[in-house]
Amino acid sequence: MVGPFGNAGLVVIVEDGRRVMRSPATPTLSVREVILRRAIAEPFNVVLHGPVPTLEAIYHGARVEAAPGRQWPVVEVVDRSDDPPGGGLLTERTKTAIRWTTAARERTFVLVGSRGYAPAFRCVACGDVRRCLTCRSAASRDDTCRRCGAGLDACANCNGAQFQPLGAGIGRIVDDLGQLVGDEVGRVGDEKLVTVGSERDLIGIRNIGLAVAVDVDGFTMAPHYRAAEDALRLLVRLAQTVQRGAGHRCLVQTSAPNQEVIEALVKGRSEPFLGRELTSRKEFGFPPAGSLIAIEADKAHDPESLLSEGLMAVATILGPVPVRDRIRWLIQGRDLERARLALRPILTTLRGRGARVRVDVDPIDL
Ligand SMILES: [Zn+2]
Ligand SMILES: [Zn+2]
Structure with missing residues (x-):
């Protein structure tokens, strides 16, 4: 997983919180863990570099050095909390921004959720995310929780019994955007002005005129304990694809604009959010505290x-x-x-x- 370093005195790990930095198979070791173990044995110093430190690094006593002021570019929140249920995937405000950016011959990147991860579901009637009352995890459409096996009831808020997955696939968004900008939309590699992609496509994206996250709640409320922390890191990476300069923007659509991760995103600093997140992990016994x-x-x-x-x-x-x-x-x-x-x-x-x-x-x- 990690090659020889020669006689390195210092190893820098860039964005150790990304999913690819962790092996999905048992044992689920991360690049950071492997390098930190070797740092003790060999020894050398380790610097973890990125806009949002990981809770693991903070919990294990890493010294955090952050510049004053904003830590990432400005993010605008598109509030969907008053939208009627079953509305379109993109708001009028977002569509207008995409139309203008395309007319100016500048590039847009539209971020959607990745396939292969279990999505969260929201109640069709009231829009609340369905949660398991036993383990607090976001729940699926089924009768039992995929995490703890407890039985799931109707919506805790309105008793509704119909649920729809948060977020939409790349194909559906490409189709929708085709009606807006015609032939100017495609996937990564299509060389179109408007590109629709998921987390894995972000790596090569830069100097964008407009970045859009279609459904932030699909990331922040995904059914695993690290959802909010991972979402903040991902959305900061999205904001960083936007080129500096007038008229360039990052829009994130959400039905829950008051959640803490959105507040952190808007303020441009991660420390208060990460502090609260660590407290709640300690309380519930989740890693890295449990x-x-x-x-x-x-x-x-x-x-x-x-x-x-x-x-x-x-x-x-x-x-x-x-x-x-x-x-x-x-x-x-x-x-x-x-x-x-x-x-x-x-x-x-x-x-x-x-x-x-x-x-x-x-x-x-x-
Ligand atoms: Zn409901
Ligand atoms: Zn559960």
Whole structure:
């Protein structure tokens, strides 16, 4: 994952919070973790560089140096909270901005959510994001929570029973924009004035006249505990694609303009937001202040009784969630060292019974 450094005295990691900086497979080690371990052994100094420090770095005592004033370019919020349900994907204000930018022969980048990640859902009637009352995660359209397996009811706010996914795919936005700017819209690589893409396309985008995030809530309220922090970092990267100069803008559309991540985005500083985020992670036992362990076993070897017997006193146990032919339990707590110790004999017992058991520490998508 990380090559030899020779006799480096200093290693700089640029934007260690990006998703690609973490291996998705077990064990889910990040580039930062690997380099920090080697920094102790070899040794050398490490600088983490980026506009939004990661909570992991702050929690583990990194010294944060930030310039005074705004840390990224100006972001304008397009408030959709009063839009009627079922409205179009782009507001009139956003469409006007795209039309003007295109008429001026300047480039627009439109950011949509990535495929492959579980989306959040909102109530069709009142627009509230559906949440699991047991584990607080944003929930899907199903009858059970994909994270903790608890049953899901109608909308907690209005009792509505219909839900729609937040955000839209690239194809749909390209079609919509075709009606606005004709042949001037395409995907990354199409060399059009208006480009629609997702997070992975941001890397090559710069000197943009107008940047648009279609549905910020799809990022900030995604169903995993790091959603808001990841969203802030992503939207700051979007704002940074905009070229300095008059008339150049970054527009973010949201139905919840009062959420803390939007406030931070507008103010241009991340510290107050990250401080509150860390407090809430501590309170609920989420990484980096706490830890998560996911355990998957064959259906025939459900470890429920073993887990509740051995771990109930030291951690919160969430589940079961069916995952194909297996079941998954999630163990969550502020100090999982004791849980890890208690887990060892349980795993030995299960494997002794012939169970195939998979253990994932701090899974990034739960
Ligand atoms: Zn509702
Ligand atoms: Zn849940």
